[in-house]
Amino acid sequence: MNEEIVKEVLDFREKRNWKQFHNAKDLAVSLSIEALELLENFQWKTTEEALSQKRESIEDELADVLIYAIYLAEALNVKLEDVIRNKLAKNEIKYPIGKAYGRKEKYTEL
Numbered sequence: 001m002n003e004e005i006v007k008e009v010l011d012f013r014e015k016r017n018w019k020q021f022h023n024a025k026d027l028a029v030s031l032s033i034e035a036l037e038l039l040e041n042f043q044w045k046t047t048e049e050a051l052s053q054k055r056e057s058i059e060d061e062l063a064d065v066l067i068y069a070i071y072l073a074e075a076l077n078v079k080l081e082d083v084i085r086n087k088l089a090k091n092e093i094k095y096p097i098g099k100a101y102g103r104k105e106k107y108t109e110l
Contacts, residue, residue, distance in 0.1 A: 001070070001080040001081060006070055006080070009070045009071070022071050022075055023075065024072060024075045024076055027068055028072060030068050034061060034065045034068055037064070038061035038064075041057050094107035095110070
């Protein structure tokens with residue numbers, strides 16, 4: 001994640017003195033809620049319908065998800081780049097190209 005945008009997000013919170021409310025549990029809950037609000041934009045619609053009718057809301061909710069992910073990473077004292085790279089390395093093992101290429105099955109089914 002770009003360090004500049006992370007700093008902007010954390011500065012926004014700092015200026016409002018909100019960090020005092022941002023413990024890991026509540027941030028995880030909020031992240032989940034925002035993800036559900038993102039999902040709600042797609043309910044009963046095709047992807048194309050959702051994007052044509054709800055594009056701005058989808059973008060806003062996606063931003064909220066990412067902002068809470070930044071807050072949670074900071075609360076857990078982890079760097080987003082590190083945890084993403086670590087997870088990608090694990091997924092390389094679970095989903096080798098030779099077995100996973102072009103397939104949608106979970107790694108346990110490959």
